Each structure stands twice: as structure tokens, then as C-alpha cells.
Amino acid sequence: MTEVYFLGTGGWVATRERDNTSLLIHQNEKLVLVDCPGSVIQKIKKIDLNPDAIVSVVITHVHPDHIYGLPSLVHSLMLVEGTINLYGKEESIHFCQNLLDLFHLREEKIKCRINFIPLRSGEDFHLLPSLSGSCLDVPHHPSSLAFSFEFKDLNKRLLFSGDTPIHPAIFEEARDIDYLVHECSAPKRYFDLYPILYDIHTNAFDLGRLSQESGVKCLIPCHIFGDLEFSESEIEQELLENYKGRLVFLHDLEKIII
């Protein structure tokens, strides 16, 4: 069985209900973490899994809400013998190395070793015996990548956009895909109020329209902005104006079974 947990589903400001976005893939007692904001260890314990089972960390980009928990993660696992593969664009790799060095977390006494693996857009990589990944550039930040995960035994694919404005390459990659996990920061009217958002994030109306055009089978919105004057049902309704597939609106610590 393969499960994908949503450890967080919120935007750059955590709210009472939603923490910063990160995903956790659980397959055959191994864990792959996608992005590393805070309290990952506690969240993994809350869903009754063992953080020692993390074998890989995948980083979408180096904004604080996606990466600030990395030193704490390594510090928490410092007595756990083993190696964690960390994947990301070259810029992300250097940033993570510097971040860990600030806390002396790459010194010999740290038993949990990090193996840094830089990726280029279009590159495939191997995560678990029946899980592979590939990545593509997205225009949110110079370090940004979106990730496509292929669950080979199950013949299913899941694409995670990371933070991104509407980007045609994502929707080409997402054609007829089983799961699209895409950022959905706010309703369109909020983007019209602050047009700069169109350059860095995605609104619910555009996401619903393009997901429908791409034939996405299951759409999972995340990275929902918090503490602003819109409701989650407004986002949901806006997505459903055009999207006619299966919409799964998850909350923190909920999961899908692939």
C-alpha cells in the first residue's frame, strides 16, 4: 500500500488549521518527505509513523515556508545511523548545505548523514524500489522545481507543482494524470486585487480551468493562503466552476491512498 500524507496544506503563513505545505510518501515502511517546514517529526509521530524511516527529502525551492525545518529534522535524527538522500536543484542543494552548516549538522558526530543529489529540469531519479521521480523547472523562484512521482507497481502518477504561477509545462505534464497536487493560493478576485500574485502563485479559477483542460483525474489543491478575507468554500466553488473531475480538499495530516 502506498499512502501520501499531507503534513501541511497552508501557504506561507501558518493558521490555526493549516501549517506550511509538505507531503509525506509512505511505501513499504519507508518515508519520502517533500519539503521540510517545521515540526515534521511531531507530525509524523501524530500519524503513527516513525521518522527514523525517512530515506529521502525532496525540496521544491528555498523559501522559508518550505525549508526552515531542515536543521531541526537533522538535529532530531542526529543519533539515527543512516543516510538520507536530499534532492533539489543545485541552488537548493547549496542553500541546504549552508543552512545545516550554520548549526554544525554536517559534522562527524552527527550519525544521520545527508547525501546531496542535485537535479536538473527533466532529470529522472530513483526514490524507492517502485517509486521514481522526475522534475521540471517552474518560474516561482530560481531554485524552483515541480516533481512528478511515478508509483510503478500501481501504474499511477502524481504531480506536485510546488509554489508556481500558472505554468503551461505543468499542465502538459499533468495530461490525464491520476493526481495533480497543485498550489491554490487564493480566489481570483484576491489576485485581481494584488496582480503581482499572478507572477508567483496560482488562483483557484485558473487552476480549475486548466486542470479540466488537461484531463486531470483527481485534483488536490494546497498551499492555501491563510488569514485573508476568503473562505475555503469560495476556493472550492471557484475550482468547480470549470473542473469536473474528482476534487479532494484535504486538511493537515489527512492522506490519500494511491
Ligand SMILES: [Zn+2]
Ligand atoms: Zn510557499
Ligand SMILES: [Zn+2]
Ligand atoms: Zn515560495
